[in-house]
Amino acid sequence: MVALWRCEICGDPYVGDEPPTNCPFCGAHRRYIKEAKKAVVNYDLLLNETDKANVEHALEVEVSNASFYFCAADKTDDAEGKLLFKALGKVEAEHASIWRKILKLPSVPQKKEECKSANQENLEESNRRETRAIGFYIKAAADASDSRIKQVFTALVEVETDHLRLSEERIKKK
Protein backbone atom coordinates (compact mmCIF):
# COMPACT_ATOMS: atom_id res chain seq x y z
CA MET A 1 0.00 0.00 0.00
CA VAL A 2 1.37 3.37 -0.97
CA ALA A 3 2.29 5.51 2.02
CA LEU A 4 3.88 8.82 2.92
CA TRP A 5 7.36 8.62 4.45
CA ARG A 6 9.63 11.31 5.83
CA CYS A 7 13.37 11.51 6.36
CA GLU A 8 14.27 12.68 9.86
CA ILE A 9 17.60 14.06 8.66
CA CYS A 10 16.62 16.31 5.72
CA GLY A 11 12.89 16.45 6.52
CA ASP A 12 11.81 15.69 2.95
CA PRO A 13 8.75 13.54 2.23
CA TYR A 14 8.64 10.51 -0.04
CA VAL A 15 5.70 8.59 -1.50
CA GLY A 16 6.14 4.85 -2.00
CA ASP A 17 4.96 1.37 -1.13
CA GLU A 18 8.01 0.83 1.07
CA PRO A 19 10.36 3.26 2.78
CA PRO A 20 13.47 3.75 0.62
CA THR A 21 16.68 2.07 1.84
CA ASN A 22 18.41 5.45 1.49
CA CYS A 23 16.70 8.83 1.51
CA PRO A 24 16.49 9.84 -2.19
CA PHE A 25 17.29 13.44 -1.20
CA CYS A 26 20.03 13.37 1.46
CA GLY A 27 21.06 9.69 1.36
CA ALA A 28 20.31 9.04 5.06
CA HIS A 29 20.02 5.36 5.87
CA ARG A 30 16.79 3.45 6.35
CA ARG A 31 16.54 3.86 10.13
CA TYR A 32 16.03 7.63 9.74
CA ILE A 33 13.01 7.19 7.46
CA LYS A 34 9.68 7.03 9.27
CA GLU A 35 6.04 7.22 8.48
CA ALA A 36 5.54 10.96 7.90
CA LYS A 37 3.13 11.32 10.84
CA LYS A 38 5.63 9.78 13.24
CA ALA A 39 8.83 11.45 11.99
CA VAL A 40 10.53 13.83 14.42
CA VAL A 41 12.23 16.64 12.51
CA ASN A 42 13.59 19.74 14.22
CA TYR A 43 15.91 22.46 12.92
CA ASP A 44 15.12 25.05 15.59
CA LEU A 45 18.11 24.47 17.85
CA LEU A 46 19.99 26.54 20.38
CA LEU A 47 23.63 25.72 19.71
CA ASN A 48 26.70 26.31 21.82
CA GLU A 49 29.76 27.89 20.20
CA THR A 50 31.42 24.61 19.20
CA ASP A 51 28.30 23.17 17.58
CA LYS A 52 27.56 26.44 15.80
CA ALA A 53 31.11 26.69 14.42
CA ASN A 54 30.91 23.07 13.23
CA VAL A 55 27.54 23.65 11.54
CA GLU A 56 28.95 26.74 9.82
CA HIS A 57 31.93 24.73 8.60
CA ALA A 58 29.61 21.90 7.49
CA LEU A 59 27.65 24.36 5.36
CA GLU A 60 30.88 25.54 3.67
CA VAL A 61 31.99 21.95 3.03
CA GLU A 62 28.65 20.97 1.48
CA VAL A 63 28.38 24.09 -0.66
CA SER A 64 31.91 23.53 -1.96
CA ASN A 65 31.36 19.83 -2.62
CA ALA A 66 28.00 20.40 -4.35
CA SER A 67 29.63 23.00 -6.59
CA PHE A 68 32.52 20.67 -7.44
CA TYR A 69 30.11 17.82 -8.29
CA PHE A 70 27.89 19.96 -10.51
CA CYS A 71 31.01 21.18 -12.34
CA ALA A 72 32.17 17.57 -12.76
CA ALA A 73 28.70 16.44 -13.90
CA ASP A 74 28.98 18.99 -16.68
CA LYS A 75 32.63 18.54 -17.69
CA THR A 76 33.72 14.99 -16.95
CA ASP A 77 34.59 12.87 -20.01
CA ASP A 78 32.64 9.74 -19.01
CA ALA A 79 28.92 9.10 -19.43
CA GLU A 80 28.47 7.19 -16.18
CA GLY A 81 30.71 9.68 -14.39
CA LYS A 82 28.34 12.49 -15.37
CA LEU A 83 25.45 10.63 -13.78
CA LEU A 84 27.44 9.81 -10.65
CA PHE A 85 28.54 13.42 -10.13
CA LYS A 86 25.05 14.74 -10.79
CA ALA A 87 23.63 12.38 -8.16
CA LEU A 88 26.33 13.37 -5.66
CA GLY A 89 25.85 17.09 -6.39
CA LYS A 90 22.15 16.82 -5.60
CA VAL A 91 22.80 15.03 -2.32
CA GLU A 92 25.49 17.53 -1.21
CA ALA A 93 23.16 20.41 -2.10
CA GLU A 94 20.53 18.79 0.13
CA HIS A 95 23.10 18.54 2.93
CA ALA A 96 23.87 22.24 2.49
CA SER A 97 20.18 23.01 2.83
CA ILE A 98 19.96 21.08 6.13
CA TRP A 99 22.73 23.29 7.57
CA ARG A 100 21.15 26.40 6.06
CA LYS A 101 17.90 25.63 7.91
CA ILE A 102 19.71 25.12 11.22
CA LEU A 103 21.64 28.37 10.77
CA LYS A 104 18.39 30.11 9.75
CA LEU A 105 19.95 31.66 6.66
CA PRO A 106 17.58 32.94 3.96
CA SER A 107 19.48 31.06 1.25
CA VAL A 108 22.43 28.76 0.68
CA PRO A 109 25.60 30.76 -0.06
CA GLN A 110 27.10 30.25 -3.52
CA LYS A 111 30.62 29.17 -4.32
CA LYS A 112 32.20 28.32 -7.66
CA GLU A 113 34.54 25.32 -7.64
CA GLU A 114 36.79 24.07 -10.42
CA CYS A 115 36.87 20.55 -11.82
CA LYS A 116 38.63 18.65 -14.60
CA SER A 117 37.54 17.01 -17.83
CA ALA A 118 39.40 13.77 -17.00
CA ASN A 119 36.96 11.51 -15.14
CA GLN A 120 39.71 9.76 -13.17
CA GLU A 121 40.94 13.10 -11.83
CA ASN A 122 37.43 14.03 -10.77
CA LEU A 123 37.06 10.66 -9.03
CA GLU A 124 40.31 11.28 -7.19
CA GLU A 125 39.12 14.75 -6.16
CA SER A 126 35.78 13.23 -5.05
CA ASN A 127 37.74 10.72 -2.98
CA ARG A 128 39.74 13.50 -1.26
CA ARG A 129 36.62 15.60 -0.62
CA GLU A 130 34.62 12.72 0.84
CA THR A 131 37.55 11.61 3.00
CA ARG A 132 37.83 15.14 4.44
CA ALA A 133 34.06 15.37 4.97
CA ILE A 134 33.98 12.04 6.83
CA GLY A 135 36.87 13.05 9.10
CA PHE A 136 35.23 16.36 9.88
CA TYR A 137 31.77 14.87 10.54
CA ILE A 138 33.17 12.15 12.81
CA LYS A 139 34.88 14.77 14.96
CA ALA A 140 31.89 17.12 14.87
CA ALA A 141 29.60 14.27 16.00
CA ALA A 142 31.95 13.35 18.84
CA ASP A 143 32.19 16.99 19.99
CA ALA A 144 28.45 17.72 19.67
CA SER A 145 26.56 18.79 22.80
CA ASP A 146 23.18 19.02 21.13
CA SER A 147 21.65 15.57 20.54
CA ARG A 148 19.89 16.54 17.31
CA ILE A 149 23.10 17.99 15.87
CA LYS A 150 24.94 14.83 16.90
CA GLN A 151 22.27 12.76 15.13
CA VAL A 152 22.63 14.71 11.87
CA PHE A 153 26.45 14.63 11.94
CA THR A 154 26.34 10.88 12.59
CA ALA A 155 23.87 10.24 9.76
CA LEU A 156 26.04 12.22 7.36
CA VAL A 157 29.18 10.24 8.29
CA GLU A 158 27.32 7.22 6.86
CA VAL A 159 26.22 9.05 3.72
CA GLU A 160 29.67 10.46 2.96
CA THR A 161 31.12 6.97 3.54
CA ASP A 162 28.73 5.65 0.87
CA HIS A 163 30.03 8.38 -1.45
CA LEU A 164 33.63 7.45 -0.72
CA ARG A 165 32.94 3.83 -1.71
CA LEU A 166 31.59 4.95 -5.08
CA SER A 167 34.83 6.72 -6.01
CA GLU A 168 36.99 3.95 -4.49
CA GLU A 169 35.36 1.30 -6.68
CA ARG A 170 35.84 3.39 -9.80
CA ILE A 171 39.41 4.51 -9.13
CA LYS A 172 40.48 0.88 -8.66
CA LYS A 173 39.13 -0.13 -12.06
CA LYS A 174 41.94 1.69 -13.87
Ligand SMILES: [Fe+2]
Ligand atom coordinates in the same frame (compact mmCIF):
# COMPACT_ATOMS: atom_id res chain seq x y z
FE1 LIG B 1 27.45 15.91 2.16
Ligand SMILES: [Fe+2]
Ligand atom coordinates in the same frame (compact mmCIF):
# COMPACT_ATOMS: atom_id res chain seq x y z
FE1 LIG C 1 29.48 13.23 -0.10
Ligand SMILES: [Zn+2]
Ligand atom coordinates in the same frame (compact mmCIF):
# COMPACT_ATOMS: atom_id res chain seq x y z
ZN1 LIG D 1 16.85 12.80 3.79
